[in-house]
Amino acid sequence: MLLLSKYFLWLITYSFLGWAYESAVCSVSERNLVNRGFLNGPVCPVYGFGALTAIYFLHQRTDNIIILFLAGMLLTCTVEYITAVLLESLFHAKWWDYSHKRFNLQGRVCLLGAVVFGALSVLLIRVIHPFVERLTDRLPDFALIACAAFIFIAVTLDLSVTVRHMLLLNGRLEEIQSAFNRFVEQSAKRAEGLKNALLDRFEESEFYSERVRKLINLNKFQDIRLARAFPRLKSFKYDDAWQKLKSKLLSTDKNG
Secondary structure (H helix, E strand, O other), X not given: OHHHHHHHHHHHHHHHHHHHHHHHHHHHXXXXXXXXXXXXXXXXXXXXXXXXXXXXXXXXXXXXXXXXXXXXXXXXXXXXXXXXXHHHHHHOEEOOOOOOOOOEEOOOEEHHHHHHHHHHHHHHHHHHHHHXXXXXXXXXXXXXXXXXXXXXXXXXXXXXXXXXXXXXHHHHXXXXXXXXXXXXXXXXXXXXXXXXXXXXXXXXXXXXXXHHHHHHOOOOHHHHHHHHHOOOOEEOOOHHHHHHHHHHHHHHHHHO
């Protein structure tokens, strides 16, 4: 239990540091504060799992910076790729997309990200983790377990709220997408170039029912957070509905 608690605290620590890094980069890029993460809390678990993977395979195994860089790059990119596949499979959406960057693999990982992760792995193994390990070793056993248990409960609650919201959001998007599809199917012209024009007129159509209007105008805090945190988020099944909903959310958020 003690060892498990220690590893869990490391996971949360590096998830928080990853969240801080991602949020800072995205906030500077967007010129606005962005809570970058799948969960509501200040953690990006993909960074935590990437860090633990690097620690497990590389900590106290080599002092060669080149090996640390290359191995860290490979390990962390593998974690990022697997995470992307799992999120896409579970929620039918692409959470990040590096297709616009050179040397990417199916838009899930890219060379620039790999270089950054490699450098962070060297920093982690040589500087950050020895410091974090000393801090956790100084904690009394009871405090270590109690702290890990408290954070575990908080993260589990956050995860359950987030997953429930995503399932409900997919349900809403399904209904909106269904209305879009019926609208487009009954339109005489099906040329791709006219699709956006047709969707812009969606509100004027008979398919823009009171139910669909309420679904689109149901401004959820988490919807806005996801739209801002993942500007390249694409839904495999309901992307037209998501783009319509996102434009409404961001417009409302900007005006508000």
